[in-house]
Ligand code: SF4
């Protein structure tokens with residue numbers, strides 16, 4: 001297991017692919033701690049097709065998007081299993097538009113991979129949907145919030161549909177997660193969303209930072225990203241949420257927001273030290289994380305633009321100020337490259353990080 005308990009925290013953060021998972025420390029067997037090396041998680045796109053038309057879709061999925069044949073997907077799954085990948089996270093586009101998810105899950109699991117799939121829930125809705133999804137180790141449904149949170153992010157309200165599919169999957173014994181893209185428009189609904197997830201038997205809620213990729217152009221991204229006040233409130237809110245059920249997962253890009261800028265040097269040092277010792281890191285693009293697009297090309301992570309090699313590993317080798325003196329530098333690795341690439345900052349810094357902003361704005 002790979003875990004870290006931030007100082008003063010009642011929870012332990014575990015790394016799972018590019019996510020940190022908060023769990024009860026009583027369940028931790030510290031004698032079995034280890035550090036994972038190399039690519040452990042591969043995001044595999046099953047299709048670029050989707051008819052939902054979310055304005056901030058990070059892959060710019062469209063109804064006529066490409067869908068590789070089953071034989072191609074199975075060949076890719078076998079290749080990544082042979083490479084030593086442990087978790088394969090299937091996504092799209094909308095995977096439910098395929099009729100062969102069952103076969104894909106079966107092959108991945110036969111090869112010893114943990115097979116996870118993410119879907120919006122929009123697609124065929126008959127009994128076959130549960131059959132298609134039931135063979136994945138976990139099904140993650142995109143649900144950006146109750147009480148209007150979903151519509152505030154995606155422009156239409158799909159929350160009832162997602163809740164209905166959640167119930168059907170949970171009743172069938174499938175482990176279900178909800179993916180919540182955190183934006184300024186649904187931040188205030190997060191408590192209620194997590195409570196609704198608990199009510200429906202959702203195993204974990206995965207919080208993701210909104211990133212300027214695909215259809216999330218600069219304008220859309222800037223209108224959705226968290227406000228500075230929300231970023232400041234996030235550590236406290238997370239501490240509250242991880243104390244209950246379901247488990248809370250945090251994506252790699254949220255690492256700069258995990259520790260309050262008001263934390264003392266000692267707290268920051270202890271935080272960074274424990275995370276480092278136990279192998280918990282932020283940006284994994286081109287390291288333990290990789291992505292396979294529908295055309296078979298590889299990316300450092302699923303948010304990286306097409307036709308560009310990952311710049312992340314080179315950036316990690318020569319961080320600019322203030323990252324190069326930041327206590328969290330080895331853990332965080334300078335924030336999210338996707339955000340930074342569109343920030344306009346000539347040094348490629350993640351301008352949403354409160355420590356970067358404080359450095360930039362100081363006299
Ligand atoms: S570039 Fe951003 S989204 Fe991609 S792995 Fe790094 S932190 Fe995560």
Ligand code: SF4
Nearest residue numbers: 323326332334335353
């Ligand atoms: S200053 Fe840089 S390394 Fe430190 S938390 Fe912010 S982005 Fe990460």
